[in-house]
Amino acid sequence: MDTFTSLSYLVSAVCFIMALRGLSSPETARQGVVFGMAGMALAIVTTLMSDTVEGIMLPLFGIAIGGVIGATIAKKIDMRDLPQLMAGFHSLVGLAAVFVAMAAFFNPEAYGIGTVGNIKVGSLIEMGLGAAIGAITFTGSIIAFGKLQGMISGKPVVFNGQHKLNAALGAAMLLLIFIFCGTQSTFVLLLLIAVALALGILLIIPIGGADMPVIVSMLNSYSGWAAAGIGFTLENTLLIITGALVGASGAILSYIMCKGMNRSFMNVILGGFGSDEAGANPADAAGDRPVKIGSADDAGFIMKNASSVIIIPGYGMAVAQAQHAVREMADILKAEGITVRYAIHPVAGRMPGHMNVLLAEANVPYDEVLELEDINRDFSQTDVAFVIGANDITNPAAKTDPQSPIFGMPVLDVEKAKTVLFVKRSLGTGYAGVDNPLFFNENTMMLLGDAKQMAENIIKAME
Amino acid sequence: MSSDTTPLPQDPATLAEQIQEQSNKLSELLQASTDAIANSMSAGGDHGFFMTGLTIFVLACFVGYYVVWKVTPALHSPLMGITNAISSVIIVGAILAAGPQDGGMAKLLGFLAITLASVNIFGGFIITRRMLSMFKKKDA
Numbered sequence: 001m002d003t004f005t006s007l008s009y010l011v012s013a014v015c016f017i018m019a020l021r022g023l024s025s026p027e028t029a030r031q032g033v034v035f036g037m038a039g040m041a042l043a044i045v046t047t048l049m050s051d052t053v054e055g056i057m058l059p060l061f062g063i064a065i066g067g068v069i070g071a072t073i074a075k076k077i078d079m080r081d082l083p084q085l086m087a088g089f090h091s092l093v094g095l096a097a098v099f100v101a102m103a104a105f106f107n108p109e110a111y112g113i114g115t116v117g118n119i120k121v122g123s124l125i126e127m128g129l130g131a132a133i134g135a136i137t138f139t140g141s142i143i144a145f146g147k148l149q150g151m152i153s154g155k156p157v158v159f160n161g162q163h164k165l166n167a168a169l170g171a172a173m174l175l176l177i178f179i180f181c182g183t184q185s186t187f188v189l190l191l192l193i194a195v196a197l198a199l200g201i202l203l204i205i206p207i208g209g210a211d212m213p214v215i216v217s218m219l220n221s222y223s224g225w226a227a228a229g230i231g232f233t234l235e236n237t238l239l240i241i242t243g244a245l246v247g248a249s250g251a252i253l254s255y256i257m258c259k260g261m262n263r264s265f266m267n268v269i270l271g272g273f274g275s276d277e278a279g280a281n282p283a284d285a286a287g288d289r290p291v292k293i294g295s296a297d298d299a300g301f302i303m304k305n306a307s308s309v310i311i312i313p314g315y316g317m318a319v320a321q322a323q324h325a326v327r328e329m330a331d332i333l334k335a336e337g338i339t340v341r342y343a344i345h346p347v348a349g350r351m352p353g354h355m356n357v358l359l360a361e362a363n364v365p366y367d368e369v370l371e372l373e374d375i376n377r378d379f380s381q382t383d384v385a386f387v388i389g390a391n392d393i394t395n396p397a398a399k400t401d402p403q404s405p406i407f408g409m410p411v412l413d414v415e416k417a418k419t420v421l422f423v424k425r426s427l428g429t430g431y432a433g434v435d436n437p438l439f440f441n442e443n444t445m446m447l448l449g450d451a452k453q454m455a456e457n458i459i460k461a462m463e
Numbered sequence: 464m465s466s467d468t469t470p471l472p473q474d475p476a477t478l479a480e481q482i483q484e485q486s487n488k489l490s491e492l493l494q495a496s497t498d499a500i501a502n503s504m505s506a507g508g509d510h511g512f513f514m515t516g517l518t519i520f521v522l523a524c525f526v527g528y529y530v531v532w533k534v535t536p537a538l539h540s541p542l543m544g545i546t547n548a549i550s551s552v553i554i555v556g557a558i559l560a561a562g563p564q565d566g567g568m569a570k571l572l573g574f575l576a577i578t579l580a581s582v583n584i585f586g587g588f589i590i591t592r593r594m595l596s597m598f599k600k601k602d603a
Contacts, residue, residue: 012552013523016549016552017526017530019545019549020527020530020531020534020542020545020546021530021533023534023535023538023541023542023545024533024534024535025535026535026537026538026595026598026600029538029541029595029598030592030595030596032545033545033588033591033592033595036545036548036549036588036591037588039549040548040549040551040552040584040588043552043554043555044554044555044558047554047555047558047559048558050559050562052559052562052563053558053559053561053562053563054562054563054564055562055564056562058561058570058574059557059558059561059562059573059574059577061574062557062561062574062575062577062578062581063554063577063578063581064581065578065581066577066578066579066580066581066582066583066584066585067581067582067584067585068585069581069582069585069586070581070582070583070584070585070586070587070589071585071586071589073582073586074585074586074587074589074590074593075589075593077590079594082540082590082594085586085590086540086543086544086547089547089582089583089586089587090547092551092579092580092582092583093547093550093551093553093579093580093583095576095579096551096553096554096557096575096576096579096580096583097553099557099572099573099575099576099579100553100556100557100560100572100573100576102569102572103556103557103560103568103569103570103572103573103576104556104560104569106567106568106569106572107560107563107567107568107569107570109563110559110560110562110563110569111556111559121499122512122513178493178496179492179493179496181496181499182492182493182495182496182497182498182499183492183495183496183499216543217543220543220546220547220550223547223550224546224550226550226553227550227552227553228520230553230556231516231520231556232513232516232520233556234555234556234559235512235516236555236556237516237519238552238555239552239553239555239556240516240519240520240523241519241520241523242549242550242552243520243523243550244519244520244521244523244524244526244527245523245526245527245530245531245546245549246527246546246547246549246550247524247527248523248524248527248528248531249527249531249542249546250543250546252528252531252532253531253539253542253543256536256539344536344537346536351539351540351543352536352539352540352542352543353536353537353538353539353540353541353542353543354540356536356537356538356539356540356598357540357541357594357597360594360597360598360599361597363597363599365599365600365601366537366598366599366600367600367601368601369537371536371537
């Protein structure tokens with residue numbers, strides 16, 4: 001690699017770091033994206049200009065096709081479908097990594113890593129790893145996409161010997177990489193990719209819908225590691241740096257999501273959560289304990305007479321597309337001089353930051369939207385906690401009941417507010433299949449119905 | 464390895480013989496791999512790039528770690544969008560594969576990878592911009 005190319009790649013890498021740096025605040029974020037785009041443009045132009053690239057028409061044609069497809073999807077997509085869009089995008093990076101690894105195997109001269117049948121062993125190991133991680137990312141993301149889109153059941157798929165099978169496939173992968181280094185056989189490479197594709201499917205099917213924030217982050221991380229692996233193969237520093245940045249980013253997001261559920265990463269990966277407990281007693285969850293059920297008029301009256309309201313959105317709000325109605329409701333309250341804020345739990349929704357984007361879409365100013373640790377102690381001085389489409393993240397059993405599967409999970413202390421208004425479709429349990437004692441509290445009023453419908457009815461009641 | 468698909472014979476003696484035969488084949492294969500790896504390591508001795516690459520990789524992981532912890536939780540979705548876009552820098556490798564005049568299979572694979580990565584680059588940056596354009600301050 002000549003000095004000019006190396007230098008351009010270095011500038012690109014710095015641009016990518018600046019892009020991530022920009023996201024530290026919403027004010028600098030847009031500038032960060034510009035850095036990212038500049039870095040990418042520089043990397044592509046530099047590569048097109050390198051000596052080994054003889055015809056640039058074919059690459060440009062590919063970029064044009066892909067660019068039009070990508071731009072169309074990104075412009076048309078409904079914000080509600082964001083989590084599955086991310087999963088879909090991750091699958092493409094994975095598949096691209098597989099293709100590049102295979103291309104390097106068929107034409108190693110293009111990258112200066114040897115000749116066909118005589119590739120350096122180091123490059124073969126990296127090639128094998130890059131292809132395997134890419135293949136796992138590809139099928140894993142497709143399954144995640146299917147679950148988020150509702151094409152595949154969001155319920156965990158569990159069968160006997162599942163973990164043993166996965167472990168065996170993992171071991172088989174390592175063995176195949178080893179044999180691949182010795183034989184340099186095309187068949188072994190294809191077999192390796194096939195095993196990795198199967199493993200990607202098997203790893204994700206036992207994981208339930210609400211654990212998807214972890215999975216989407218994890219696949220994000222994998223797509224980075226795959227890029228870094230290919231970077232080692234091609235001896236390309238830009239790919240290594242960028243892959244490491246993306247890998248680290250996805251890993252941190254996975255960690256934050258796991259911490260938000262007080263579960264270890266392994267526990268999420270092994271899957272099956274919410275399947276066994278859920279069957280216990282969802283129907284008679286209400287039991288014979290008294291539940292206070294209110295109407296939209298009651299809710300409107302209570303909120304109008306409050307001086308401070310905290311709204312706690314969850315996945316239910318996203319499903320019902322209630323964010324616009326909720327913001328309208330908040331506007332009416334604010335016009336009455338009532339303080340309205342939003343409390344976001346780290347794992348609310350189906351991807352990291354999901355609720356923040358939905359609220360932003362509904363024109364909620366971001367300085368009214370607060371994270372768990374910033375708002376949790378304010379509930380005791382709050383008149384109304386308005387929970388909409390969220391259940392497990394507000395369940396006080398996580399603090400009091402050591403038998404509860406979600407015990408130890410950080411939750412929003414909504415029960416400390418003077419009144420809790422809880423919008424929910426039914427009195428059933430949440431994702432974790434756990435009874436929520438909040439429903440039976442003295443100061444809780446259940447508002448049963450669709451989140452959007454309920455918010456609209458409350459608006460009508462208040463007007 | 465291909466023995467997985469052939470039907471098992473009923474006779475235990477034949478079965479044992481076949482297993483023995485297959486395991487011999489496998490151990491030969493493993494021995495060949497070990498030899499090949501050992502040979503190339505002693506012959507090549509060129510681990511210059513791997514160590515450089517590893518150094519860069521580890522340092523970049525640390526940079527990523529510190530930069531990403533600084534990202535505000537409200538922007539975690541845009542973070543995923545942007546990392547998704549930049550991880551498609553793998554397009555660089557794809558262009559190099561599609562570049563040569565006589566690439567054959569590698570050229571085709573490179574072209575497909577370019578197309579896939581481009582969907583991601585354009586899609587990732589545009590969706591990130593769309594998300595960020597919605598984040599507004601009070602009365603702004």
